[in-house]
Amino acid sequence: MKASDIQTEDKIFEAATEVFQEKGYDGTRMHDIAQKAGTNKALLHYYFRSKDALFEAVFQKLASKLFSKFTPILSPELSLEEKLHFFFREHIEFLKENPRLPFFIINELNRKPERIQRLIRNIDFKLFYKTLSEQHGKEFEKYDITPDSLLQIMTSIAAISIFPFIGKNFSKSLWRISTKISTNISKKEKNLHPILF
Amino acid sequence: MKASDIQTEDKIFEAATEVFQEKGYDGTRMHDIAQKAGTNKALLHYYFRSKDALFEAVFQKLASKLFSKFTPILSPELSLEEKLHFFFREHIEFLKENPRLPFFIINELNRKPERIQRLIRNIDFKLFYKTLSEQHGKEFEKYDITPDSLLQIMTSIAAISIFPFIGKNFSKSLWRISTKISTNISKKEKNLHPILF
DNA sequence: TGAAATATTAACCTTATAGTTAAATCAAAT
DNA sequence: ATTTGATTTAACTATAAGGTTAATATTTCA
Numbered sequence A, B: 001m002k003a004s005d006i007q008t009e010d011k012i013f014e015a016a017t018e019v020f021q022e023k024g025y026d027g028t029r030m031h032d033i034a035q036k037a038g039t040n041k042a043l044l045h046y047y048f049r050s051k052d053a054l055f056e057a058v059f060q061k062l063a064s065k066l067f068s069k070f071t072p073i074l075s076p077e078l079s080l081e082e083k084l085h086f087f088f089r090e091h092i093e094f095l096k097e098n099p100r101l102p103f104f105i106i107n108e109l110n111r112k113p114e115r116i117q118r119l120i121r122n123i124d125f126k127l128f129y130k131t132l133s134e135q136h137g138k139e140f141e142k143y144d145i146t147p148d149s150l151l152q153i154m155t156s157i158a159a160i161s162i163f164p165f166i167g168k169n170f171s172k173s174l175w176r177i178s179t180k181i182s183t184n185i186s187k188k189e190k191n192l193h194p195i196l197f
Numbered sequence C: 001t002g003a004a005a006t007a008t009t010a011a012c013c014t015t016a017t018a019g020t021t022a023a024a025t026c027a028a029a030t
Numbered sequence D: 001a002t003t004t005g006a007t008t009t010a011a012c013t014a015t016a017a018g019g020t021t022a023a024t025a026t027t028t029c030a
Helices: A004-027 A032-036 A042-047 A050-076 A080-098 A101-112 A113-122 A125-142 A147-166 A168-183 B006-028 B030-037 B040-049 B053-072 B080-099 B101-111 B114-121 B125-142 B147-166 B170-182
Strands: none
Touching: A004 A032, A004 A042, A004 A050, A004 B101, A004 B147, A032 A042, A042 A125, A050 A101, A050 A113, A050 A125, A050 B080, A050 B114, A080 A147, A101 A113, A101 A147, A101 B101, A113 B147, A125 A147, A147 A168, A147 B147, B006 B030, B006 B040, B006 B053, B030 B040, B040 B053, B053 B080, B053 B101, B053 B114, B080 B147, B101 B114, B101 B147, B125 B147, B147 B170
16 A cells, blocks of 8 residues: 555545535536546546545535534533533534535535435434433423423524524625624615615 | 417426525526426527526526515514514515525525625615614614624524524424424433434 | 556546527417 | 417537546555
């Protein structure tokens, strides 16, 4: 095995990771990945057999990378409040470094809904809720949190932290304009479209 | 001009609307649209010249359809609280009927960021904030809402209402499993993956 | 070293897809 | 009914994209 072996395979994998995240499966060209990796198409097939297989490898890696960030929620050392703080701090920090990741995952889960089953199969929700209940039962009662509302609450928390990254380009543009409001004098106050968002 | 004129063009447009929303630009095949519309490819080009042109028409229609839902926010007749109620009720109702719309818009805004400029160009944010201030100035002061935090708050509101639809397939699966928790006895409490979401 | 295993390249193949064309059909007005 | 212009169809073209192959280069290790 030569020294550049793993390097080349890694280069391809990294390039694929970038391009797939950026363009999605349908928008990605094998040629583009090869170019980004500094090699040629044939090598992608040499190492990964097909576009599907390469994509699968990238997806699995990225999905577990994202989902592993949720581990601390089951940690017995943290209070509910600490977990919330931890979640927002760590998770948003992570998303800053991987801004395209949530959108990518959601997009591909939508393109191939079968994936979801495979991802979720491994979760034992009963055990999950039981564990949380044992750790935070009193807090749950205090806040009237049931299995159903827990899921709702967590969805909202996820929404607030993830959404700005999903609509990043859009938010950024809005932000840029909105900051101008404080400093700029409006030049013309004519036609306002009824578009907010 | 014959009677079936508008009908055929409309059929194509509707089919295109469905397929583009479902698969995105890259994932859409002209052939599929033609089939769904009950015609053939050549007709798509006859009426809409190119895939790009057809897509552009669909996108513009859908974008204005979505954005027009935000109009009531500037209505002088409603209080801030009424607007919030109105927003959640109407907007979520609308999303129930067009579940793929937000994802579609975000996806395509990301694929062609230039679109954002064109969409946002028409918004006079200064006037927008001024109008809202005049209508709800006291409430804004009371809640310490500034131009910046207003945008943050609206992003969070949008996030909570839109996100469940964006991650719909995923949420649905989670929900289905989570409701089982209440009724089912766990068969095996073995391997729990550290995956939450 | 030199044979075997592994890596790399360029040229080629096949299929899928956007787009075209030219002929056929149809509706309506003269 | 004939002409005219719009509509529809099927067959075709060009190209882009995924994938293959066979020849060449490089590394490893007996």
